[in-house]
Amino acid sequence: MPKKTVAVIGLGYVGLPLALLAAAKGWRVIGVDTNEEKVSLINQGQSPLADKQLSRQLLSHPLLATGEAGAISQASVIIIAVPTPVHDNHQPDFEPLTKALIDIAPHLKSGHTIIVESTINPGVMDEVVVPTITAHTSLALDANTSSGPPDVYLAHCPERINPGDPRWTVATIPRVLGAYSAAGQRRALNFYRSILDAPVRPMASVTEAEAVKILENTFRDVNIAFVNEMAKSFAKLNIDIMNVIAGAATKPFAFLAHYPGNGVGGHCISVDPYYMIEAGRQAGFDHQFLKLARSINDSMPAFTVEQLSAGLTAARLPASTPVAVLGLAYKKNIDDIRHSPALTTVSLLQDKKYTVRLWDPFLPRLSTVASLEAALADGAAIMLATDHDRIVKKLTLPTFKKHGTPLIIDGKNALPGASLAAQGIPYYGIGRRYLPAGGSGSSSAS
Numbered sequence: 001m002p003k004k005t006v007a008v009i010g011l012g013y014v015g016l017p018l019a020l021l022a023a024a025k026g027w028r029v030i031g032v033d034t035n036e037e038k039v040s041l042i043n044q045g046q047s048p049l050a051d052k053q054l055s056r057q058l059l060s061h062p063l064l065a066t067g068e069a070g071a072i073s074q075a076s077v078i079i080i081a082v083p084t085p086v087h088d089n090h091q092p093d094f095e096p097l098t099k100a101l102i103d104i105a106p107h108l109k110s111g112h113t114i115i116v117e118s119t120i121n122p123g124v125m126d127e128v129v130v131p132t133i134t135a136h137t138s139l140a141l142d143a144n145t146s147s148g149p150p151d152v153y154l155a156h157c158p159e160r161i162n163p164g165d166p167r168w169t170v171a172t173i174p175r176v177l178g179a180y181s182a183a184g185q186r187r188a189l190n191f192y193r194s195i196l197d198a199p200v201r202p203m204a205s206v207t208e209a210e211a212v213k214i215l216e217n218t219f220r221d222v223n224i225a226f227v228n229e230m231a232k233s234f235a236k237l238n239i240d241i242m243n244v245i246a247g248a249a250t251k252p253f254a255f256l257a258h259y260p261g262n263g264v265g266g267h268c269i270s271v272d273p274y275y276m277i278e279a280g281r282q283a284g285f286d287h288q289f290l291k292l293a294r295s296i297n298d299s300m301p302a303f304t305v306e307q308l309s310a311g312l313t314a315a316r317l318p319a320s321t322p323v324a325v326l327g328l329a330y331k332k333n334i335d336d337i338r339h340s341p342a343l344t345t346v347s348l349l350q351d352k353k354y355t356v357r358l359w360d361p362f363l364p365r366l367s368t369v370a371s372l373e374a375a376l377a378d379g380a381a382i383m384l385a386t387d388h389d390r391i392v393k394k395l396t397l398p399t400f401k402k403h404g405t406p407l408i409i410d411g412k413n414a415l416p417g418a419s420l421a422a423q424g425i426p427y428y429g430i431g432r433r434y435l436p437a438g439g440s441g442s443s444s445a446s
């Protein structure tokens, strides 16, 4: 039997892992991306993403990548995995999605199954995807064809990638799927069940599948906002929120720990709520809670900078004290900077004329110094902005003593505040603070 071919449109954090998994599972894979550099790297067997596992997979299962959407004519299944960002005004930006659909439309043929993996809010398949394809092909879609068999089948299987997670991978994360017809659902399920180790749950409609993804990601954003607000309150009450969360997490039911920090980044959690807010607005519903959660999470970089200002004042340090900002990515152990709270924090520090040194081992191009030593030299205050394992494991007491570190701001509550304060180093976390005994306060939470 000739190998079945799948075309993956968009070779980023979502599309590339899926393409490599399909190749490993016996599919012939054609990757399509508008980024020529990315296409060239992939054709040379190199991963455009700083991910060791992807690099290894590319070597063992080389992909054919191209910028030509016409390549989809060789495939039977077409996966759309392009970004669904928001504009600066937080309005959904469907341009990458509609452009991908318009690019492939002239090359569609009878029998194609198109599966949208990009994160979209309820209604986008019906109101954006179907109309866009319909306007650019004469083929019959199962989404809007009542007379006779369709030519092309459509489905939505929202991605659930968790970059940097060694356990929950594209192969092992359960999925949900919505389709417009039984035949379309069968075709899409057959594809996923041929490559995934995890189950795929058919939903009653594409709209339900869209809603599942938006619900799970807004759930995460509001829960993070909840603990961020509690952190701000506990900072005033001199309570260590990390201890309190650990205590609450002993409850084996009805509590799910989330953690405060310097903000919420990434291309999903900080973006998807805006898609739901806009969809609700158009339907006549005002998502007050989702909007409040976004504003609380977006306030955390400024709150983190306030901790630095308070710490410098309390320790009687000059505002000219160098600030070593450690970590720039939006979360640990990856190189993705999209909507990174660390970068927002750096902008706020620079606006306030602080002397900042930037170091992120995953992002040498954005770093202004080449090592942790250079960042900490001459008694710089520390602001831990991304808790990369490579950074945290180097932040030890001997290192602080060697460089005369006078103050630590821990944007990810990743360091042992109490023991650092006991050694004379003032520690300000997010919802926790420890100061050296005497002088500027006691070494307990204060």
Ligand code: SAJ
Residues within 6 Å of the ligand: 119, 159, 160, 161, 162, 163, 216, 217, 220, 224, 257, 258, 259, 260, 261, 262, 263, 264, 265, 266, 267, 268, 269, 330, 331, 332, 341
């Ligand atoms: N964050 C907190 N507190 C927390 C958890 C996260 O401040 O308790 C921050 C992180 O530092 C980061 C942001 O929120 O800046 C997003 O964190 P994330 O772990 O959700 O990272 P993403 O966006 O790469 O991955 C998420 C998935 N994460 C997990 O399930 C752990 C998930 O929400 C989605 O499946 C996925 O995006 C997606 O693609 O939608």
